[in-house]
Amino acid sequence: MEKNKVGEFHFVTEPYLLDFRGRVTIPMIGNYLIHVASTHAAERGFGFNDMSERHTAWVLSRLAIEMIEYPAMSEPITLYTWIDEVGRLFTSRCFELADSNGKTFGYARSIWAAIDVETRRPTLLDVAGLSSYITERSCPIEKPGKIAAAESESEGIPYSIKYSDLDINGHLNSIKYMEHLLDLFDLEMFKTKDIKRFEIAYQAEGKYGMELMLHKQEAGSEKYNMAICNEGKAICRAAVTWS
Amino acid sequence: MEKNKVGEFHFVTEPYLLDFRGRVTIPMIGNYLIHVASTHAAERGFGFNDMSERHTAWVLSRLAIEMIEYPAMSEPITLYTWIDEVGRLFTSRCFELADSNGKTFGYARSIWAAIDVETRRPTLLDVAGLSSYITERSCPIEKPGKIAAAESESEGIPYSIKYSDLDINGHLNSIKYMEHLLDLFDLEMFKTKDIKRFEIAYQAEGKYGMELMLHKQEAGSEKYNMAICNEGKAICRAAVTWS
Known part of the structure; x- marks a missing residue:
């Protein structure tokens, strides 16, 4: 069972x-x-x-x-x-x-x-x-929670949504949000550290041609808050902890 | 056998x-x-x-x-x-x-x-x-051949190589060349037509941070030649036929 x-x-x-x-x-x-x-x-x-x-x-x-x-x-x-x-x-x-x-x-x-x-x-x-499928099996990590805004103090990198970003619903693919955000980190970071925790909150659907701003802000030792904004409003927030 | x-x-x-x-x-x-x-x-x-x-x-x-x-x-x-x-x-x-x-x-x-x-x-x-593994099984499509330059008359869209573009050798992933090139077509094209033939010739390795220019040039009815250039030199050429 x-x-x-x-x-x-x-x-x-x-x-x-x-x-x-x-x-x-x-x-x-x-x-x-x-x-x-x-x-x-x-x-x-x-x-x-x-x-x-x-x-x-x-x-x-x-x-x-x-x-x-x-x-x-x-x-x-x-x-x-x-x-x-x-x-x-x-x-x-x-x-x-x-x-x-x-x-x-x-x-x-x-x-x-x-x-x-x-x-x-x-x-x-x-x-x-x-x-009827719920089980008590343990998952000993923190639940995804509230992520602070990253767009206030960082400048942002522009990106517009392309064909290869779209999923079957015609919206920005969940995985592509992650890819575009992680691409904000310099390669040096990936060479010397590992991502320990990655967390993302999807807030609105990205559409073809939508002009986005990708934001990254340091939020503590090896911790970054990130956001993807459209017209100043976040369509997603993310947090990355490196170690 | x-x-x-x-x-x-x-x-x-x-x-x-x-x-x-x-x-x-x-x-x-x-x-x-x-x-x-x-x-x-x-x-x-x-x-x-x-x-x-x-x-x-x-x-x-x-x-x-x-x-x-x-x-x-x-x-x-x-x-x-x-x-x-x-x-x-x-x-x-x-x-x-x-x-x-x-x-x-x-x-x-x-x-x-x-x-x-x-x-x-x-x-x-x-x-x-x-x-010893060669077989005579037929593959009735044209072999990949020479693709005309697409960079001479088209302006090009800039792109710089990011973390998510890299393969295990630290170079631009073969599939990412395709993705970036196909993203040059307007969504309308994908809505109304199908790609009948896609052909690509890899000429040089793309490296992290490399500044690329993505080119697309109409080469006949529903046929396009494409190129990815770095410092004016093609690192790949492609041809797409729609139907």
């Missing part, structure tokens, strides 16, 4: 998808998480197609990833995912990442909402249906 | 990786091709790790993809790959893409070189070893 609640998925990191250090990137982890969330949901009757039939779609609202260490190249990765909480408008899904020896090297927490595909407004979740 | 020469791989397109029309993108097809090339090679003793041991690495030199049609969403894809020709410095690998009914919807041809990872210069291939 518990087994059916927790999804278990296997990946092998591909050399050609790793970064210049031969590391899995945070956006790539994000891709894996969305993949397993999507498959786990589909296998339980509330996947992309099930949602589409009801003219709804899942929208990722918040995501926090904590890495204990980064797997070596071409190492098999096991990913576990399960539902943690279900509310009227949001559901919380957790993840655990383990290496081939079964050693946990990371955790993640995500918050999802369902929207009506026509109005793009939140819709009520099937609380009873989803709740 | 022939079976061992031709690699067969299965994919299911992921909704969250499709473009705004729910289509597999050309860069995504490129990713699949590189994945199967890489796996097919590794299974025969000349993969990434085998090459690394000899301080060499495969470098994609040219790629041509022809799409007969685009698979529908979440449809299983079968990808076949085989070695076509082996020379002293280059080897040619072909691909065939089929849908779940076994109907072919695309072909691709690629040319690869091996470089010394220290000098970044081409090295001689193991002609005898590779040749």
